[in-house]
Amino acid sequence: GTWGPNPGEEVTDSDSEIVQVGSIEAVPEVFPPFEGDGGTTTSMLASDLLNNGPATLDNVTIRVIDADPGVTLDTSTALITLDPGYPAGEHTVEYEICSIAIPTLCDTTVETVVQAALPGxxxxxxxxxxxxxxxxxxxxxxxxxxxxxxxxxxxxxxxxxxxxxxxxxxxxxxxxxxxxxxxxxxxxxxxxxxxxxxxxxxxxxxxxxxxxxxxxxxxxxxxxxxxxxxxxxxxxxxxxxxxxxxxxxxxxxxxxxxxxxxxxFQAVITSNGLTLTKTTPRDIVERGQTVPYTITVTNDNAFVVAPVDIVDILPGHFMVDPDSATLDGVSVAVGVEGLRITWEGVTLPANSTVTATIDARVLNGVRAGVHTNTVSVYDPGTGDVLVGPATADVRILPEAIFDCSDVIGRVFEDHNGNGYQDDPTAARDGGITDQTYYGGGKGDKLSKAPPSEPSVERGIPGVRLVAVDGTVITTDENGLYSVPCAALPADRGSNFILKLDERTLPTGFRPTTENPRVVRLTPGVMAEINFGASIGKVVRIDLGRAAFETDAHGAPALRPALDLGIRRMVSEISGEAVIIRLAWHVAAGADADEVAQGRALMRLVEKRVREEWRKAGQTQLRIETTIVRAVQ
Known part of the structure; x- marks a missing residue:
């Protein structure tokens, strides 16, 4: 430079100084992929350099320049975080590091983190x-x-x-x-x-x-x-x-x-569309045998019906084998209460059939005849019957010795009208006689009349007898008949009724015994029913209103002439087997009231005749009544 008052004067000086130049380098890391959903890296400064030495949080500052969505670089920790929920692949963040000592000493780079694939x-x-x-x-x-x-x-x-x-x-x-x-x-x-x-x-x-x-x-x-x-x-x-x-x-x-x-699917309980049957392959069984029963319940609905109870009632003196119960071929446990067997909680599939089977043994105490097994299907909740009953019958044949009662007898000519077939060689004890005694007995005592020639009361062939069940019996050439196992009486016995068809008697014959006849039958005991018939004199009494009058009380009564005629008639025929026929005459167009009145008046006559007959009659009396209409 120049110095002094004069421009030509110069002053010179020289000096030197050594300056050290710094360096910084941001180096990208290679991080392993995040195997989970998101994650955090290790320090991104691991490879960065400052003045050829490691860059650390103590000697550099970090500034984020740009980052992909979900990527965060924490400048206080130098850690990079990728939030969850981001696609698989690379995600970047750009940052700058600067020297703390020389803030203008900086470098930038881009870090990349990789999210592994997590497909789902x-x-x-x-x-x-x-x-x-x-x-x-x-x-x-x-x-x-x-x-x-x-x-x-x-x-x-x-x-x-x-x-x-x-x-x-x-x-x-x-x-x-x-x-x-x-x-x-x-x-x-x-x-x-x-x-x-x-x-x-x-x-x-x-x-x-x-x-x-x-x-x-x-x-x-x-x-x-x-x-x-x-x-x-x-x-x-x-x-x-x-x-x-x-x-x-x-x-x-x-x-x-x-x-x-x-x-x-929800099952339904309904009675609609259900069909119930009960069968057995054995129609005839014996005591001691086992009877197999089959029950079928058909559900014709398009839905399931359930739950239901199948209840079977056995006949008396039948005993169930509970181990024999099945449902659709599978052994099941059933409830047994006496004669009542129950399949509980059964499901009836739609448009299908359920089959239940059970065996029952016939006990020795059962009576001969038809025995019915009954089954019904119930709603277990209400006890209502959904379908049924269905039945299956088995027949137990009678054993002649123990169960049956045979009936035998004869239709005979009852000559004396006493209702009994008398032995021709001896008078029947209790028979009806005229009680006449004659003198000349020993010691001048009275003696009975000398016996007459014996009268043989033979059987009448070809006579028809009819029982109430429609059984028709015809007597043989000796007038005999028999009805094997005529009935199966109850334990205490039962009545058996047999009627003689009077149209099949020989002409002129009338019954001398009651007809029909009733006898009490006992199991295993034979009974005898005989019918007597004879040719009797028919005495006809024709009656009309003229034969009656009104008594003091306003009631109908026999006129004295009719009453006298009855007394005389009885005295004349009292020793004979006769039939008195009362005939009431009415007009051709008589109505029901007139006929009823006539029958009532004939009953008065019948009553009066029987009163007189009890006094003098020596034979059985039979009275017939008939209505005679006039010919137009």
């Missing part, structure tokens, strides 16, 4: 029941509609999405969907078979309930969703198929995944 898929199947026929029951022909949703729950797109449906009945047997699964839509607009991250695709399917399903009690449905992940740039590894079995969408059951969608 989730299927859910829900259902709704449709009562197609509107009958209010869950039965054959109704429909179950299914909605299937498939969600991409992973961090990669999916392609080749396919569904495989499995439909089973509750017995584990396979069923087939009626329709579907059919693609409906995807909420982000992807076509069928593709899903973006978080996208949900919806599918539909349906099943029309068939007999197999309804009778198993329900259906179990699940779907297998399969797909292939799509790896973008920087995603490590090789894609592998993924799959998921559907859940039913109901997490309140405690199972939040892979829970099959189950629909259980």
């Amino acid at each position: 898929i989730e299927a859910t199947k829900t259902q709704s029941f449709v009562d197609v026929n509107g009958d209010g029951y869950e039965g054959v022909g109704d429909r179950i509609d299914y909605e299937i949703t498939v969600e991409n729950t992973g961090n990669t797109p999916l392609e080749d999405v396919v569904l495989t449906d499995t439909l089973l009945d509750l017995n584990g047997a396979a069923l087939t969907l009626t329709a579907g699964p059919d693609f409906v839509s995807a909420d982000q607009g992807s076509p069928e078979g593709e899903l973006e991250m978080g996208e949900i695709a919806t599918y539909s399917a349906s099943f029309t309930v068939d007999l197999q399903a309804i009778n198993s009690g329900g259906v179990e449905n699940s779907v297998l969703a399969e797909a292939m992940p799509v790896y973008g740039p920087g995603v490590p590894g090789t894609p592998e198929p993924i799959s998921d079995v559907s859940d039913n969408g109901i997490d309140s059951d405690g199972n939040t995944e892979d829970d099959p969608t189950i629909y259980r």
Whole structure:
């Protein structure tokens, strides 16, 4: 430089100084991929240098220049974090480090973190029941509609999405969907078979309930969703198929995944459409034998009827073998209360038949005849009969010695009208005689009249006898008949009625015994019924209103002439076997009242005749009445 007052004067000086220049370098790290959903790296300063030495939080500052979504660089820790839920692949952050000592000494770089692929898929199947026929029951022909949703729950797109449906009945047997699964839509607009991250695709399917399903009690449905992940740039590894079995969408059951969608059909109790039968292959059995019974209950409804009780009532003196009870061929335990056998809680499948069997032994104390087994189906809740009763009969044939009662007898000529077939060689004890005695006996004592020639009371052949059950018997050439096992009397005996067909007697013969006749039969004991008949004199009394008058009390009475005639008639015929026939004459057009009045007046005459006959009659008296209409 110049110095002094004069410009030509110069002054010079020299000096030197050594300056050290600093260095800084930001070097990208190579971090391992995040195998979980997101993650945090180690320090991003690990490879950075300051003045050829490690850069640390003590000698440098960190400033974030730019970062991808979800990527965070914590400048206080030098750690990089990737938040969960971001796609698989590379995610970057750009930063700057500067020397604390020389703030202008800086360098920048880009760090890259890699999210590994975590592909995922989730299927859910829900259902709704449709009562197609509107009958209010869950039965054959109704429909179950299914909605299937498939969600991409992973961090990669999916392609080749396919569904495989499995439909089973509750017995584990396979069923087939009626329709579907059919693609409906995807909420982000992807076509069928593709899903973006978080996208949900919806599918539909349906099943029309068939007999197999309804009778198993329900259906179990699940779907297998399969797909292939799509790896973008920087995603490590090789894609592998993924799959998921559907859940039913109901997490309140405690199972939040892979829970099959189950629909259980509700059974119904109704009397409609039920048919009951009871059979046995043995119509005729013997005491001590075993009788097999078969019960069938047919449900013609399109729905299951359950639960019901099948109640069988055995005949008296039959004993059940409880170990013989079966239901559809399988041995089951039954309730036994005396003669009552119960199959409890039986399920009647739709359009099907349930068969129950039981054996019963015939005890020795059972009576011969028809024995009926009765069965009904009940509602166990109310005790109401749903169907029945149905019956099965078995017949126990009588044993002649112990059960039957035979009837024998004869139709004979009752000459003396006493109702007994007398021995021709001796008078019957208790027979009717005229009690006439004659003198000339020993010591001048009275003696009976000398015996007359014996009268043989022979049998009458070809006479027909009829029992109340329609059995017709005809006497043989000796007038004899027999009815083997005529009846099976009750333990205390039973009445047996036999009537003689008077039209088959020889001409002019009339019964001298009661007709019909009743006898008490006892099991194992023979009985005898005889009928007497004889040719008797018929005395006819023709009557009309002129033969009657009115007494002091206004009641009808016999006129004195009629009463006198009756007394004289009885005195003349008292020793003979006669038939008195009362004939009441009415006009041709007489109505029922007139006929009834005539019968009432004939009863007055009959009563008067019997009064006189009891005084003088020596034989059995028979009175007949008839109505005679005038000829027009």
